[in-house]
Amino acid sequence: MTTLRPADAGDSESILLLTRSEPLFTPEEVETVEELLTDYLTSPDHNGYSFLVAEDGGRLLGFACFGPRPLTKGTFDLYWLCVASSARRQGVGRALVTRAEDEVRKQRGRLMVIETSGRPEYSATRAFYERLGYTMAAAVPEFYGPGDDLILYTRKVTP
């Protein structure tokens, strides 16, 4: 049975292993997840970031990282979402996003923002967010790099 809970220090190693095994992530992206995770685990207020994990009998199935967007009122970013390849198509990603939205609502958030890539490798990712009710609010050509557009999704999370 899948359990969702906030990440703790004991999850650190398996979160990093999962991140490093995701072929879509660049080395710079892996490093960013590592930095955010260290911040989350070592700062008393988690530097504003939250990590959630999904696990089954002690095995990490996936994680989500989200937090308030600086200089906004009530806008949160879903910064990272990763599900183990062996655990896909079982609702783990959906459960993580739904739980993150619940947490944002508790923190009086209004809007969840997800920034992802327009590259073909991310088409399944984009379809996934669209199934969850996210709307493409912007597409910025060449934002991430040549031939790599930013696709920005939003979803209202107010009750």
Place this chain on the structure above:
Amino acid sequence: MTTLRPADAGDSESILLLTRSEPLFTPEEVETVEELLTDYLTSPDHNGYSFLVAEDGGRLLGFACFGPRPLTKGTFDLYWLCVASSARRQGVGRALVTRAEDEVRKQRGRLMVIETSGRPEYSATRAFYERLGYTMAAAVPEFYGPGDDLILYTRKVTP
């Protein structure tokens, strides 16, 4: 005569005074400028940020802050631009943006991004960027807060 140059520790006080006197900036925004300026002045690599100042005979007319956007290839953000109210309509803002673009080009940047607000108070700001050749690439409703849209401008800076 207006001189443009990288900011140094001697500019710190006048940059902060100018920032605090800008009615469009919220207290949280002023605090963010202070943090970036401290990073810029105290880190050997300026944490990636650059501050430029425009001055005339030792008087600060304005400043710009820009830097690479994390997790992109060659995209830079113009994070902050501020011109003293007494020095407006004299080309100071345009000179700062042009110089920032030159610096980005030297750092092999491709794209300059400017994020600003869709509120009526920012209409002169938006018109200014449009005059400088910036194109509105995205408008995200309610991004900054209720009734406060994100307007994202981009301009290619490749030669």
